[in-house]
Amino acid sequence: LDAELSYVRNDVVNHYALSFNLLIPSETNNLHFTWHAKSKVEYKLGFQVHDPMAMALPQANISLQGEVPRTLSVFRVELSCTGRLDSDVTILMQLNLTINSSKNITVLNFKRRKMCYKKLEPEVKSPTADKNSSKAIFDPVNAAPTTSTRVFYISVGVCCAVIFLVAIILAVLHLHSMKRIELDDSISDSSSSQGLSQPSTQTTQYLRADTPNNATPVTSYPTLRIEKNDLKSVTLMEAKAKVKDIAISRERITLKDVLQEGTFGRIFHGILIEEKDPSKEKQVFVKTVKDQASEVQVTMMLTESCKLRGLHHRNLLPITHVCIEEGEKPMVLLPYMNWGNLKLFLRQCKLVEANNPQAISQQDLVHMAIQIACGMSYLARREVIHRDLAARNCVIDDALQVKITDNALSRDLFPMDYHCLGDNENRPVRWMALESLVNNEFSSASDVWAFGVTLWELMTLGQTPYVDIDPFEMAAYLKDGYRIAQPINCPDELFAVMACCWALDPEERPKFQQLVQCLTEFHAALGAYV
Structure with a gap:
């Protein structure tokens, strides 16, 4: 799925977004960038990696210089590790833009990080590898591709073999301990710069996901580890x-x-x-x-x-x-947690916001989200499915420490958050993933969906999601690709985290550990600007 992060919008450069050095999951090999220009804009594209022994110079599927297309287009950048050594590689993509052939050049630097790992078999050396310096800088005119197709296929084969072996070992261990589990070992080639997906933005009140992978309604869902209500x-x-x-x-x-x-x-x-x-x-x-x-x-x-x-x-x-x-x-x-229920606390913060605008900061809210993601990551590792993650089922103390609780009495204490869809069972419809609404299937992936809604609650200080949507219409609404709108004053990067949690296909949603890492880096970046 495409993760959209706007770097230039309405001819204004978003320097705040460009300042982030975004982490790319190790299994992600491609980044997709959407671009277009209203008038004639010439470009030059270049790449730089700080450790060429760990990663080959990135390759793009467009020419290295030319004219920015006038219609909305997508270009791809391939990031291929060499497999020679373990390294945290920093990548810089530089895009030089010139308007109407003038001497006024706008330089956009896109920073990324990716973990590269050493292959498990003897590496295939390239005769020219030893001639590289410790830093590779891409020459837009004279550079030639350095990625070996042969090495690429060997690496794919090794990865598949390792995954297959790990899957067999885990299956034997779980069968031995009489634990029921279904393993999800697929590695997908994501085009997200953070391993996250986001629906394309529109100016309407709600957003519609029109990305290639989820524009078609999904009729069946991988079960992962499924629980039914008994x-x-x-x-x-x-x-x-x-x-x-x-x-x-x-x-x-x-x-x-x-x-x-x-x-x-x-x-x-x-x-x-x-x-x-x-x-x-x-x-x-x-x-x-x-x-x-x-x-x-x-x-x-x-x-x-x-x-x-x-x-x-x-x-x-x-x-x-x-x-x-x-x-x-x-x-x-x-x-006991002395500030009590998180949802009630957030709404209290909203009430006092006019008199005390510094009562709760955006950095505090992101820190709360990180804590919730940490707790849910632990539950996912223990194969525990919460089924009702929401701000109402969390508590907080005066040190802003957040803890996840069970949902006992929540239906009674927050009746407006639960709805009966004709089967005599009250459900948190507005927090539920599509597969949970349609098939009553719950998994760690459906908990990730609920986490995205919980993050939206944090950023809106306890507002009710999908408040204008009839609960009976929620399944059709989600299936058509619509989602809640981006909260006011919510950064694009943070809304991208929410939106990726709402992918129709459960396998395309991020894991909680990815969410912890992504939010932690965003929190650190916020601290750098305070």
Whole structure:
């Protein structure tokens, strides 16, 4: 998929965008650039790599000098590693533009980084390789291609063999431990400069994805690791049995303020007395139900609370204890975070924005996104599918540390975020990927889609996505290629991250580890300009 990042728009150079040294995934070998000129503009194209032993000089599928096309066109730049050594290669693409043959030259420098790795077999040496200096500069007139077709095919064969061997080993290990997993080992040739995809921008309120790979509606989806919703098959007795080992006495819990309240559920700020030392106590969140709660609602609270149980990561907030004594309302306890629910916190920031515009910065918001992506990356590695990632299912403290929680009671506490599509089940329709809406299939890729929407929530300070779209029309709307509009004051680079999460094909969405790396670099760049 094409990832669009505007460097020149309406005859204005975006120097902010040009300042970024964007990381290219190691499996990405091609970059695609879209360009056109309103009037006659001549160009010269050149390349530079700092480590020619690790990467051959980039090749373009256009002439090295000429005239910028008057119609919207795409040219490709090939980045091929030599396979001689491991190196973090810096690439510079220089585009010199001259308007109407004048002496006024505009120079655009596009910076990229790519990790190149040494091949696992003896390298095929080129007689001219030793003559290269430590720095290769492209001569637009006299340069000749340096990429060997023979070496390229050998490298592809070696990569395929390694992938096949790794797949077999992983399959044997997982079968041995009786874990069910489906491996996705495909390596695609992405044309994104960040391994990300973005729909082409329009001036309408919503964006439509018209890139070549997703303009045609997708009718089937790779399953990756798929989960179906089976909560309704669990009885209250079974739900209590699953948490019996972390059950504690009601006497150790003191309820204080009500933090959130719904139709049948409540969240309290509570105090938990230490079992070994009654003089010590700690603050907790206490999720519980009202008297009118049905058995099904109680069962769902207990079952959904166990989603993150047993997982340990700095950006996750699993339950620690439960109280399921007879005659008492069931309670679920989680560690306390003093600024509470992330969605409510963001909306509070929006309310005070007029009086205190520096209350929360863009850099803070990106840092929150990185933390959420880190937590989700951990879940993906552990093969845990969240199914309901959103700002409402995260909490935050006064140090802006963000943690992902389960979705227990979320349907009750945020009823406007869930909709029933005629099958008696409330779903977070506006956060769901197309394959989840149509086929009820959930995977790490569908969690990535939800992360893109969550990132949009962060940048809008808690606004509701797709607020004007009928929930019953969401599937058709997404299938036609439409997405939420770019938030006001959201940088193009950050919106590109969101948009790539919304690719129709789950395999074309980035992995969470890629998102962590991309957002971390963007956060560092923001810090450099503060």
